[in-house]
Amino acid sequence: xxxxxxxxxxxxxxxxxxxxxxxxxxxxxxxxxxxxxxxxxxxxxxxxxxxxxxxxxxxxxxxxxxxxxxxxxxxxxxxxxxxxxxxxxxxxxxxxxxxxxxxxxxxxxxxxxxxxxxxxxxxxxxxxxxxxxxxxxxxxxxxxxxxxxxxxxxxxxxxxxxxxxxxxxxxxxxxxxxxxxxxxxxxxxxxxxxxxxxxxxxxxxxxxxxxxxxxxxxxxxxxxxxxxxxxxxxxxxxxxxxxxxxxxxxxxxxxxxxxxxxxxxxxxxxxxxxxxxxxxxxxxxxxxxxxxxxxxxxxxxxxxxxxxxxxxxxxxxxxxxxxxxxxxxxxxxxxxxxxxxxxxxxxxxxxxxxxxxxxxxxxxxxxxxxxxxxxxxxxxxxxxxxxxxxxxxxxxxxxxxxxxxxxxxxxxxxxxxxxxxxxxxxxxxxxxxxxxxxxxxxxxxxxxxxxxxxxxxxxxxxxxxxxxxxxxxxxxxxxxxxxxxxxxxxxxxxxxxxxxxxxxxxxxxxxxxxxxxxxxxxxxxxxxxxxxxxxxxxxxxxxxxxxxxxxxxxxxxxxxxxxxxxxxxxxxxxxxxxxxxxxxxxxxxxxxxxxxxxxxxxxxxxxxxxxxxxxxxxxxxxxxxxxxxxxxxxxxxxxxxxxxxxxxxxxxxxxxxxxxxxxxxxxxxxxxxxxxxxxxxxxxxxxxxxxxxxxxxxxxxxxxxxxxxxxxxxxxxxxxxxxxxxxxxxxxxxxxxxxxxxxxxxxxxxxxxxxxxxxxxxxxxxxxxxxxxxxx
DNA sequence: TTCGCACACTTTTTT
DNA sequence: AGTGTGCGAA
Numbered sequence: 087x088x089x090x091x092x093x094x095x096x097x098x099x100x101x102x103x104x105x106x107x108x109x110x111x112x113x114x115x116x117x118x119x120x121x122x123x124x125x126x127x128x129x130x131x132x133x134x135x136x137x138x139x140x141x142x143x144x145x146x147x148x149x150x151x152x153x154x155x156x157x158x159x160x161x162x163x164x165x166x167x168x169x170x171x172x173x174x175x176x177x178x179x180x181x182x183x184x185x186x187x188x189x190x191x192x193x194x195x196x197x198x199x200x201x202x203x204x205x206x207x208x209x210x211x212x213x214x215x216x217x218x219x220x221x222x223x224x225x226x227x228x229x230x231x232x233x234x235x236x237x238x239x240x241x242x243x244x245x246x247x248x249x250x251x252x253x254x255x256x257x258x259x260x261x262x263x264x265x266x267x268x269x270x271x272x273x274x275x276x277x278x279x280x281x282x283x284x285x286x287x288x289x290x291x292x293x294x295x296x297x298x299x300x301x302x303x304x305x306x307x308x309x310x311x312x313x314x315x316x317x318x319x320x321x322x323x324x325x326x327x328x329x330x331x332x333x334x335x336x337x338x339x340x341x342x343x344x345x346x347x348x349x350x351x352x353x354x355x356x357x358x359x360x361x362x363x364x365x366x367x368x369x370x371x372x373x374x375x376x377x378x379x380x381x382x383x384x385x386x387x388x389x390x391x392x393x394x395x396x397x398x399x400x401x402x403x404x405x406x407x408x409x410x411x412x413x414x415x416x417x418x419x420x421x422x423x424x425x426x427x428x429x430x431x432x433x434x435x436x437x438x439x440x441x442x443x444x445x446x447x448x449x450x451x452x453x454x455x456x457x458x459x460x461x462x463x464x465x466x467x468x469x470x471x472x473x474x475x476x477x478x479x480x481x482x483x484x485x486x487x488x489x490x491x492x493x494x495x496x497x498x499x500x501x502x503x504x505x506x507x508x509x510x511x512x513x514x515x516x517x518x519x520x521x522x523x524x525x526x527x528x529x530x531x532x533x534x535x536x537x538x539x540x541x542x543x544x545x546x547x548x549x550x551x552x553x554x555x556x557x558x559x560x561x562x563x564x565x566x567x568x569x570x571x572x573x574x575x576x577x578x579x580x581x582x583x584x585x586x587x588x589x590x591x592x593x594x595x596x597x598x599x600x601x602x603x604x605x606x607x608x609x610x611x612x613x614x615x616x617x618x619x620x621x622x623x624x625x626x627x628x629x630x631x632x633x634x635x636x637x638x639x640x641x642x643x644x645x646x647x648x649x650x651x652x653x654x655x656x657x658x659x660x661x662x663x664x665x666x667x668x669x670x671x672x673x674x675x676x677x678x679x680x681x682x683x684x685x686x687x688x689x690x691x692x693x694x695x696x697x698x699x700x701x702x703x704x705x706x707x708x709x710x711x712x713x714x715x716x717x718x719x720x721x722x723x724x725x726x727x728x729x730x731x732x733x734x735x736x737x738x739x740x741x742x743x744x745x746x747x748x749x750x751x752x753x754x755x756x757x758x759x760x761x762x763x764x765x766x767x768x769x770x771x772x773x774x775x776x777x778x779x780x781x782x783x784x785x786x787x788x789x790x791x792x793x794x795x796x797x798x799x800x801x802x803x804x805x806x807x808x809x810x811x812x813x814x815x816x817x818x819x820x821x822x823x824x825x826x827x828x829x830x831x832x833x834x835x836x837x838x839x840x841x842x843x844x845x846x847x848x849x850x851x852x853x854x855x856x857x858x859x860x861x862x
Numbered sequence: 863t864t865c866g867c868a869c870a871c872t873t874t875t876t877t
Numbered sequence: 878a879g880t881g882t883g884c885g886a887a
Contacts (some may be wrong), residue, residue, distance in 0.1 A: 144876090144877075145876090145877080146877090172877065173877075174877050175877085198877090199876080199877090279876090279877050280877095282877085283877095343875075344875080344876075344877095346874075346875060346876085347875080347876060347877075446874070446875075447873055447874055447875075448873080448874085448875085449872095449873050449874095450873095452878095469875095469876085503863095506863085506864070508863070508864095509863095510863045510864075511863085512863085513863095635877095636877065637877090656874085656875065656876095657875080658874090658875045658876070659875090659876085677874095678874095680873090680874050680875080681873095681874090682873090682874055682875095683874075683875090692875095693874095696875080717878085718873085718878095719871090719872070719873080719878080720872095720878050720879085721878095
């Protein structure tokens with residue numbers, strides 16, 4: 087058993103304790119994934135049929151990675167029978183085969199958050215409830231809370247405390263909305279994310295034979311990131327494990343960062359109460375990071391009251407101090423990070439994939455993308471708007487969803503008039519009202535248009551349009567029985583008029599939308615190929631749709647080459663990953679910790695755990711940065727440094743732009759450094775940056791007949807002459823894009839104004855000192 | 863019914 | 878800044 091070699095003592099115990107409940111408290115970087123992998127391998131080596139093993143993870147990525155690693159140890163064929171996946175995908179699969187028990191079609195649609203929100207908006211509207219007082223998003227998150235705590239509509243109405251609570255919060259209609267929302271989803275044959283867990287619970291509690299079946303099947307259960315399970319997930323795991331009690335949970339309470347979506351940290355804190363015989367193993371040695379990083383992270387997380395006592399330590403080198411950079415603006419911060427990466431890449435031959443830029447919110451990405459692009463540094467943004475959430479992609483997907491599940495009226499009304507075919511709002515409303523009144527799905531009305539037409543109060547022209555539309559959908563459905571999903575989707579894209587509609591828009595955005603559709607088709611082909619290759623693969627359209635609903639893949643649209651790239655992601659997404667160099671950016675009050683989470687101690691502690699997660703991603707070096715002002719909500723906002731900065735003992739920190747004092751860092755570590763302390767305003771002209779190769783699609787539409795009016799030169803404020811801007815130069819501006827300098831005015835080098843005509847933005851007067859123009 | 867424009871709101875994190 | 882919503886005109 088080679089794979090047991092090289093494990094430390096607690097790791098070995100965690101891997102080899104196969105029977106009975108086991109809790110592994112795995113500190114950051116302590117080899118958690120390795121332990122999980124080896125444990126599964128060890129189970130299989132000890133003749134447990136992989137068929138009886140269930141491993142639950144939080145992300146598809148984690149599941150995929152673990153499966154691959156297990157396969158390396160025990161071989162492909164053994165690994166294949168494992169059930170390994172996210173809670174949502176595993177239970178979606180179970181629900182599909184057992185759907186009839188709870189009155190759902192087995193091809194039920196899965197609503198993503200966007201779909202749920204749309205449905206909720208309609209529900210509120212239909213109930214004639216004031217949409218200002220009942221914000222769809224808020225209502226939805228409230229209902230999500232209820233669902234995750236197994237409070238059904240009925241339970242809600244039977245619970246005086248909840249009723250009173252909502253009444254006092256001036257939300258007395260929540261119950262009615264909740265009811266209507268659930269009804270709508272049910273009628274549509276759809277489940278939202280929370281339903282996948284709630285309905286699984288329903289299935290397991292109401293039907294003992296189903297429970298028994300899966301209890302017997304899943305004799306060994308492993309749960310990764312147990313600290314992030316919510317109550318609903320907790321109950322499922324508990325029910326499934328209650329027969330054999332071979333349950334192994336792995337987690338770290340210090341890394342619980344999902345309470346906003348119902349994660350209940352007490353699930354892990356109380357594991358011992360649920361299973362008094364449980365063996366607990368603590369993995370405390372961090373193999374990932376330098377001592378400085380581990381110690382700094384410990385100090386911060388130590389401020390939290392709510393936690394297990396752990397002693398995470400590192401025996402790696404002490405390492406460098408964490409560098410802190412104070413910047414003037416978000417753009418300045420991004421420029422620092424980019425040049426720092428460039429510098430390390432050149433001077434220490436580090437690869438670009440050794441770097442990560444971690445931030446609190448997705449909206450912070452843009453500045454970094456700009457800065458990295460300017461330096462020609464390859465990068466990849468993770469998360470953000472998923473490819474499958476783009477409008478044009480969702481539109482085509484809506485057609486496909488409708489083919490699989492004609493009751494999905496959310497999909498139906500999304501595309502019934504797209505591209506416009508004269509079926510407007512009032513017609514749609516009539517359809518809805520009529521279907522509601524007769525208590526049948528809208529698809530039924532469309533199926534029997536001839537019969538219902540006289541009662542629909544629609545003119546013949548509209549009836550014809552409806553009939554045509556529905557005939558088209560029907561034809562697609564017939565086709566789906568004979569052809570594969572790809573062929574059908576292609577036909578849908580063409581015959582629905584979607585592609586034609588998109589092609590009419592010849593702007594760059596329009597062209598990229600067509601490309602996105604093409605990419606969707608490609609990913610579909612890829613999916614089908616993949617499914618055909620595996621033994622029990624399912625290349626059906628319905629399986630494809632489930633897959634995209636449960637995966638937030640952002641990368642389908644980019645050319646997926648494997649060249650090293652800098653990673654940009656939110657801290658949440660970075661959990662479980664590690665990088666030699668981490669830039670943790672935007673360390674400002676109200677950004678991190680978020681202004682939404684500074685009011686209660688619990689919220690603040692979660693933000694602190696988030697900080698802990700971020701810092702412990704770093705192997706060798708960590709950089710903190712913050713800006714004193716930031717472009718936000720369309721205007722410049724002042725910012726204070728994050729409280730977390732002051733929570734790190736200064737012995738672990740080093741300020742790297744000492745020209746500016748900071749009240750948080752002592753000045754012992756002032757040294758010359760990569761920045762040679764140039765304050766950032768004066769650096770704009772000084773930097774000779776690698777230029778992007780000639781830009782592909784910028785049309786030359788600057789009028790040639792405009793003559794320069796002045797030949798005044800700008801004297802570079804920093805004394806360097808490499809970037810002097812003259813009349814007639816083509817320049818690039820961060821926001822306005824490419825333009826030509828028409829006119830320069832002023833002799834004081836600090837105050838020269840330039841008139842620039844931009845290709846898209848037209849004429850602007852800019853003060854050179856501030857405008858950050860780059861000559862191109 | 864469709865289109866275009868003014869406006870309001872946004873940004874916390876994800877399956 | 879960017880996107881979604883609602884209203885009024887064609």
